[in-house]
Amino acid sequence: MKSSGSEFAFICILFILLAIPAHASVTTAAQQPGQICQIRPLGYGHDDTDQVEEVIAKCGHSGTTIFEAGSFNITRKMTWNLQSATVHLNGFLNFPPTIERWLNPDNTYQVVFIQSQSSWFVVTGSDFVIDAHNTGGIQGNGQAWWSFFATRTREDGDGRPISLTLFKAKRGIIRNFRIESPPFWSNAVVESSDITYDGMVVNATNEDPLFEGQNIVWNTDGIDTYRSERITLKNWDVTCGDDCVAIKGNSSDIVLRNITCRGGEGIAIGSLGQYVNLTDNVQNVDMENIKMVRLDPKVQPNMDNGVYFKAWPGTVNGLPPTGGGGGAGTVRNLTAKNVQVDRVMNPVRIQIFQSIDPNGGGSPSKIKFEDMHFSNWVGTANNSRLLDLECSVSGCSDFVFQKFNVIPPSGESPHYVCQNVTGIKGLSSPCRISGGT
Ligand SMILES: *[C@@H]1O[C@H](CO)[C@@H](O)[C@H](O)[C@H]1NC(C)=O
Ligand SMILES: *[C@@H]1O[C@H](CO)[C@@H](O)[C@H](O)[C@H]1NC(C)=O
Ligand SMILES: *[C@@H]1O[C@H](CO)[C@@H](O)[C@H](O)[C@H]1NC(C)=O
Numbered sequence: 001m002k003s004s005g006s007e008f009a010f011i012c013i014l015f016i017l018l019a020i021p022a023h024a025s026v027t028t029a030a031q032q033p034g035q036i037c038q039i040r041p042l043g044y045g046h047d048d049t050d051q052v053e054e055v056i057a058k059c060g061h062s063g064t065t066i067f068e069a070g071s072f073n074i075t076r077k078m079t080w081n082l083q084s085a086t087v088h089l090n091g092f093l094n095f096p097p098t099i100e101r102w103l104n105p106d107n108t109y110q111v112v113f114i115q116s117q118s119s120w121f122v123v124t125g126s127d128f129v130i131d132a133h134n135t136g137g138i139q140g141n142g143q144a145w146w147s148f149f150a151t152r153t154r155e156d157g158d159g160r161p162i163s164l165t166l167f168k169a170k171r172g173i174i175r176n177f178r179i180e181s182p183p184f185w186s187n188a189v190v191e192s193s194d195i196t197y198d199g200m201v202v203n204a205t206n207e208d209p210l211f212e213g214q215n216i217v218w219n220t221d222g223i224d225t226y227r228s229e230r231i232t233l234k235n236w237d238v239t240c241g242d243d244c245v246a247i248k249g250n251s252s253d254i255v256l257r258n259i260t261c262r263g264g265e266g267i268a269i270g271s272l273g274q275y276v277n278l279t280d281n282v283q284n285v286d287m288e289n290i291k292m293v294r295l296d297p298k299v300q301p302n303m304d305n306g307v308y309f310k311a312w313p314g315t316v317n318g319l320p321p322t323g324g325g326g327g328a329g330t331v332r333n334l335t336a337k338n339v340q341v342d343r344v345m346n347p348v349r350i351q352i353f354q355s356i357d358p359n360g361g362g363s364p365s366k367i368k369f370e371d372m373h374f375s376n377w378v379g380t381a382n383n384s385r386l387l388d389l390e391c392s393v394s395g396c397s398d399f400v401f402q403k404f405n406v407i408p409p410s411g412e413s414p415h416y417v418c419q420n421v422t423g424i425k426g427l428s429s430p431c432r433i434s435g436g437t
C-alpha cells in the first residue's frame, strides 16, 4: 500500500464463520472462506483510485468486495484481476472528463487490438461476478467528450477510451450494470470466453442544446465483441448513437436475448475484413427478442438499421486503425428471431462498406455470408426497401426469411434488393438487383 498517510475507507474482515452465499455456479472457489472488503467513497474532491486498487488487490482473489453507494473518483487507468471473486458495485466508478489527459496513450491501456482502441478500465481473470444491482456501474461523463469532439474529427484509435473492457477474461458474469454517458464504446469483450452480461443499461444522450437534432454521440456502441467465444448478452437497454451491439472478427457462439436499442445504428456484424493479414470469422450468432426504438430526432436523429453487416472491400486502402480492407472471412449461421423495428431505414442490410474506393478501382469484399435466418420480424421501416444485400460475387448464400412482416411507409409497397445472393427464401416478392434508395 502506498499510503502517504491517506485514510482508508474500506474495512477488511477476515472471514471465518459465515458462509458466503452461493452467487453463481461459476464461482466455486468464491464459496470457500475468503475475505470480505467493504469500501465507501472518500467524498467530493478526493481521489478514490488508490483505495479501489487496494481493496481489489486484497479481496479480488477468492474474496468479496462491497462498494457502497455513491461516486468513486477514478483518475487513472485501472485493471481488476479477479479470480474466483465477487464484487458488489452498489455505486459508480466515476471517470472525470480530463480529456487531454486520457487521450495520451500512456494514460490508457491498448489491449483491444482491433482499431488500436484505448481502455481506461480493464477487467481480467476468471470465475468472477460483478453485480452492480442496478444502482451502480460506470459514470463516463461523456457530455464533455461529445461536445469536445463535436467540432473535431473522430477517428478509430484516436484514444477515446472504452468504458468497460473485458480482456482475457473467462467465466465471468456482469450483472445489472449501468454505463452512464460513455465517451466512446461502452463495452468491449476481447480474447475472452464464457462471459454473461445479464442486465445492462447504457445511455449516451446529448443534453447540450447547441447540438440538438444532431448525432454527436457517434461511436458510443453498446458493446463490441472480438476474438471471443460463448458470450451471452441478456436484458440490455442501450441508448446510443452508433452500433447497439457490434459483433466483430472471430466472435463465435454469441447469444442475444431481450435487447432494446434506442436510436443509433442497430445491431452490426462487423466491420469485417479491415486487416489484410487477418481472417475475420463470425459463427453461430443467435438473437431473440430484439427491439429497435426510434427516439425524438431532437435527442437522437438516427435509427438506421435492424441487423446489418459491414464488410470492407477486397482492396487495401490505407492502414488500420482508420483505413484498411482486403481481409477475408466468413459469417456463418446467424438467427435473428422476434425482432421489432420502429421506422428504421434498413431492416436488414449488407453493406460493402466503403465499396466506392476513393482512389478508384476497388475490388469486391472477401467476406462471405452464409446460412442466415430471419424470422418473426414486425414493425415499420421508413424506407420501402426492406432488404438490401449488396454482396460480392458468390459472397452470399442461404438467406431464409419467415414471417418477415416489416411494414414500409404508407402507400408504398415493399421491395427487396439482392446482388449476388444464392438460396434466398421466404420473401413476399422477388428480390431484385436494384431499385429504391
Ligand atoms: C477527483 O480527484 C482529483 C484529485 O486526483 C480531484 O482534483 C477532483 O476534484 C476529484 N473529483 C471529484 C469529483 O471529487
Ligand atoms: C437516457 O438519458 C436521457 C438524458 O438524461 C433521459 O432523458 C432518458 O430517459 C434516458 N433513457 C433511458 C432509457 O433511461
Ligand atoms: C428485458 O430487459 C429489460 C432491461 O433492458 C428488463 O427491464 C425486462 O424485465 C426484461 N424482460 C424480460 C421479459 O426479462
Ligand SMILES: *[C@@H]1O[C@H](CO)[C@@H](O)[C@H](O)[C@H]1NC(C)=O
Pocket: 275, 277, 278, 319, 320
Ligand atoms: C497484422 O497487421 C497488423 C498491422 O495492420 C499488425 O499489427 C499485426 O501484428 C499483424 N498480425 C499478424 C498476425 O501478422
Ligand SMILES: *[C@@H]1O[C@H](CO)[C@@H](O)[C@H](O)[C@H]1NC(C)=O
Pocket: 227, 249, 250, 277, 278, 279, 280, 281
Ligand atoms: C481468427 O482465427 C483464425 C484461426 O481460426 C486466425 O487465422 C485469424 O488470424 C483470426 N483472426 C483474428 C482477427 O484474430
Ligand SMILES: *[C@@H]1O[C@H](CO)[C@@H](O)[C@H](O)[C@H]1NC(C)=O
Pocket: 253, 284, 285, 286, 333
Ligand atoms: C448454429 O448456431 C446455433 C446456435 O446459435 C447452434 O445451436 C447450431 O448448432 C449451429 N449450427 C451449426 C450447423 O453449427
Ligand SMILES: *[C@@H]1O[C@H](CO)[C@@H](O)[C@H](O)[C@H]1NC(C)=O
Pocket: 297, 301, 302, 303, 304, 343, 345, 382
Ligand atoms: C427516416 O430516417 C431518416 C434518416 O435517419 C430521418 O431523417 C427521417 O426523419 C426518418 N423518417 C421518419 C418518418 O422517421
Ligand SMILES: *[C@@H]1O[C@H](CO)[C@@H](O)[C@H](O)[C@H]1NC(C)=O
Pocket: 364, 365, 391, 392, 393, 418, 419, 420, 433
Ligand atoms: C456482383 O458482384 C460483382 C463483383 O463484386 C459486382 O460487380 C456486381 O455489381 C455485383 N452485383 C451484381 C448484381 O452482379
